[in-house]
Amino acid sequence: MPYLVAAVLALGVLGLLNLLLTVGVVRRLRQLAAAPGALPPGLHGAMPPVGSTVADFSTTTVDGMTVSRHDLDDGTLVGFFSPGCDPCVAAVPTFATAARTFPGGASRVIAVVAGTGEAGAAMVGELTPVARVVVEPPGAPGMASAFGVTTFPTATLVDADGRIRWSGPDAAALPVPVP
Known part of the structure; x- marks a missing residue:
């Protein structure tokens, strides 16, 4: 009988410990979800699927140029970044x-920064010499929603018809050779 009581008490203590750890994980995930762009890639979204078509959009770069879906040439590289996101x-x-x-230089590269502020300005400063840069308020309809981007960072390669040929979290993994 004493062994049975000890076993039941041990299982009870393990159950309480498991419950406390689960509550801690849930609280931490809620904190991360409350900060836009703070979740690591894959936890709150997915890359745009290869073969999907980019929806129509029209936006303005930080240099005042208008960019729309019809301006995407074959092999346009588009990157999406959020200033509050360590990755x-x-x-x-x-x-x-x-x-x-x-190939084609900055005229065939677009970088979208989803956020403003000091961290956003640093990203814009680093990307402006090598790409056309678009700044979008977080959650606002724009290029990120047109591409179906729900996770940051994301890099995509688009063809002239607006179809996504490749997408991934890192531009270093672009398929070689790139047109």
């Missing part, structure tokens, strides 16, 4: 390097 901050230099050597 995005780490991905910007890689994207800038890929954009610097991309």
Whole structure:
């Protein structure tokens, strides 16, 4: 009988410990979800599927140029970044390097920064020499929604018909050779 009582008490303590750990994980996930762009890639969205078509959009770059879906040439590279996202901050230099050597140069590269403020300005400053840069308020309809981007960072390669040929979290993984 004493062994049975000890076993029941041990199982009860393990059950309570499991409950406390689960509550802690749920609270942390809620905190992360409350901060836009703070979740690591894959936890709150997916990459745009290859073969999907980009919806119509029209927006303005930080240089005052208008960009629309019809301006996407075959092999246009488009990157999406959020200033509050650590993986995005780490991905910007890689994207800038890929954009610097991309065939066609900055005229065939678009970088979308979903957010403003000091961190957003730093991203814009790093991306402006190598890409046409668009700044969108977080959650506002624009290029991110037209592409179906729900996770940051995301890089896509688009053809002239507006279909996504490749998408991934890192421009370093672009298919080779890139047109």
